[in-house]
Amino acid sequence: MSFREEHELHKRRFGRNLGLGLVLAGFVALIFGLTVAKVTDDDFMVPTQQQEGK
């Protein structure tokens, strides 16, 4: 049982926070996936290898 009645404003704020949280979580997952995709690419070289290659 809550101590005070929840206002519509609180629901809206919760919805916004939840939405933002999910977007940020999705962004983190995307950046992780991008990193894996780039690092495992055949053309990928770490900077020291790039310099040696020149």
Next chain:
Amino acid sequence: MSDASVNTASQAPAAQTGDAGFGDFFALLKPRVMTLVVFTALVGLLAAPVAVHPVVGLAAILFIAVGGGAAGALNMWWEADIDAVMKRTAKRPIPAGKLSRDEAFGFGMTLAVFSVVMLWLATNALAAGILAFTIFFYVVIYTIGLKRWTPQNIVIGGAAGAFPPMIGWAAATGTVSIESVLMFALIFMWTPPHFWALALFMRGDYDTAGVPMLTVTHGRKSTRLHILVYTVLLAIMATGAAFTGIGGPVYLGVALVFNALFLRDAVAIWRRDEDQAEADNYRVEKRAFRLSLWYLFAHFTAILAEAALSGFGLGGWA
């Protein structure tokens, strides 16, 4: 954020700023327009003759969509006064009092910079550069510059909506080529008849807002002629594209059917006068508008089909 800041949109009611819901911010991104951006950019990306890692492709489409959404938010920031007096747009977040103009500006600018930088990091500088130019073109050239002073606003402004497949293609290949220019041209030529058909049956809106649409400045008879001329040019261009790198037998079949239908409606619109249109509540104009949406979807699906078939040695004319 303040709970009691004042909405500066001249026509809009006081906004309950600082407490807009997630959906209000999402609505700023013009999700319906975004679907067109996502679809055409995806076709540009997949039709390119270069394999793209699925995660990179997903990221590219997402950032292009965010960039398009940012342009939409900045468009709503600038046009809050027009949106408030037009029936079609009066329920958008700013005129509805759910968001302030300042919030929309901050949101749009942040997403614009974010999307361009992220697209650059995920793909290449050319794709990011075209995305940045697209946002600039839509917001500064079209929204702030052209829309309120020339009836050619739709023609020139249509370029902004035509860039996404070019960005998708550039994200995959790192280049601009004739194929991506053709996809750009297809949307560019399609935009005027699409919007002028809308302007014919949303007649009161543009008059009230004082936007110099062709229907307001040159009259409705002239607009009907313009729709016919642009549809003829579009049909020539769209059918001719069947014999280029993005075309093939499947595309040709789709182009012949949909251009014939669109031409039929354009001729019918041209032959009608206002009394006839009002008598049947703009039935033909509304049909042409709906058809134009399917027209673009069908052409880009056909381009995608040709690209997919080429993977099996079947696409194009070879």
